[in-house]
Amino acid sequence: MSEKYIQLTIDGTPISVPAGTTILDAAKEADVEIPVLCYFAHTTANGLCRLCVVEVEGARMLQAACVVAAQDGAVVHTRSPKVERARRTLLEMLASTVDISESPELQALVAEYECFPERFEGGKKRQPVVIDDNPVYLRDYSQCVMCWRCVQVCADDAQFTYALNFSGRGFDTQIATFFDKPLTETTCVFCGNCIGVCPTGALKAKREYLIEQGVAPEQVLELTRLKGRKNRT
Amino acid sequence: MEEALSEIFLQFEGKREEIIPILQRVQENYTYLPEDSMRQIARFTKVPESDIYGVATFYAQFRFTPTGRNHICVCRGTACHVRGAPAILEEVAANVGLEDEGTTEDLEYTLETVACIGCCALAPAITYNEEVHGNLTKNKVRKLIKAEAGKNGSE
Structure with a gap:
């Protein structure tokens, strides 16, 4: 059985892809790069960050390339003024509310799109305190961009532990555990998947953090040892 | 369970x-x-x-701490606001012994502000245990809370 192929044009390049391919994947085929933030090859795409929006001729609104399937005969522009403006505004809002100092990819995008986050100066920033409740990793949600990847790998996309999810709403949304309990009191198994998929410095291995702080290696081991193990001499 | x-x-x-x-x-x-x-x-x-x-x-409707026996919602919708909701809120708070929104220590009162209770024609309005009281003044608020407190006491 042969797959049905469709033809479309991305930034002037004609391309043929199997029906059902997302615009993002089709663009990859056409060697056109679309910036992404929440999209991750191994988690379910949700179109949350809207950074991958593209202009499809005839469509009423910009389309999130990571979730929208390419249509036969579509003419897609990935870097039109409308697209650039949308991405710039998004990046400016992110850069003005979230600490992106440990996110080089985001910083590069802010520079590439000639963002001016200062125009939102004086606005509220997300500045929750760093959560240090276990020997494995730290959670600094002032750096969190709400990509949802940590929640996804904690749930049906990898580990099936369901320790994390969103809490709150709007500006106060934050990744949290049940009743904001310390991770050691949740279903968390410390698999580390969430740290691995975090696109910013929000989730960081405690050892990495302590070394950055200049703590001596022997002390680092002492500080990150699980309590149960200590008794087993 | x-x-x-x-x-x-x-x-x-x-x-x-x-x-x-x-x-x-x-x-x-x-x-x-x-x-x-x-x-x-x-x-x-x-x-x-x-x-x-x-x-x-x-959802704003769900809470994780117990509320007081009397639940007062002060409307802060546009209509109530322009007709003096801030003063009403202040008056209710003062009369139940609170600074602002919250619950009194003795769990007698919970004071909340809401965006609109849907009776703008009666602005400024509050609900006292789900009963709507409109066209309020500071004076009426004082009397209402006093009367309700008396009611509770006699029950």
């Missing part, structure tokens, strides 16, 4: 889409959502605890 909780669960099938009605019923019963009930709801609906917490924290 507490009897009240099992009785509430009896009226549901334990489906994911029933989470919000279940949360509402549980809150009606306890005036808030106790942690243990939240765990039981997770088990009953077979939805992770973190998800239940996510749903409950999303």
Whole structure:
């Protein structure tokens, strides 16, 4: 059985892809790069960050390339003024509310799109305190961009532990555990998947953090040892 | 499991889409959502605890601390605001012994502000234990709280 192929044009390049391919994947085929933030090859795409929006001729609104399937005969522009403006505004809002100092990819995008986050100066920033409740990793949600990847790998996309999810709403949304309990009191198994998929410095291995702080290696081991193990001499 | 909780669960099938009605019923019963009930709801609906917490924290209607025996909502909608809601709020707070929104230590009063209670023609308005009182003045607020406190005392 042969797959049905469709033809479309991305930034002037004609391309043929199997029906059902997302615009993002089709663009990859056409060697056109679309910036992404929440999209991750191994988690379910949700179109949350809207950074991958593209202009499809005839469509009423910009389309999130990571979730929208390419249509036969579509003419897609990935870097039109409308697209650039949308991405710039998004990046400016992110850069003005979230600490992106440990996110080089985001910083590069802010520079590439000639963002001016200062125009939102004086606005509220997300500045929750760093959560240090276990020997494995730290959670600094002032750096969190709400990509949802940590929640996804904690749930049906990898580990099936369901320790994390969103809490709150709007500006106060934050990744949290049940009743904001310390991770050691949740279903968390410390698999580390969430740290691995975090696109910013929000989730960081405690050892990495302590070394950055200049703590001596022997002390680092002492500080990150699980309590149960200590008794087993 | 507490009897009240099992009785509430009896009226549901334990489906994911029933989470919000279940949360509402549980809150009606306890005036808030106790942690243990939240765990039981997770088990009953077979939805992770973190998800239940996510749903409950999303909606302004759900709370996690007990409320007072008397529940006062001061409307801060546009109509009430222009007709003096800030002064009404101040007056209610002063009369129940609070600085701002919150619950008194003796669990007698919970004071809340809401965006609109849907009777703009009666602005400024409040609800006192779900009963609407409109066209308020500071004086009327004082009298209302006094009268209600007297009612409670005689019961």
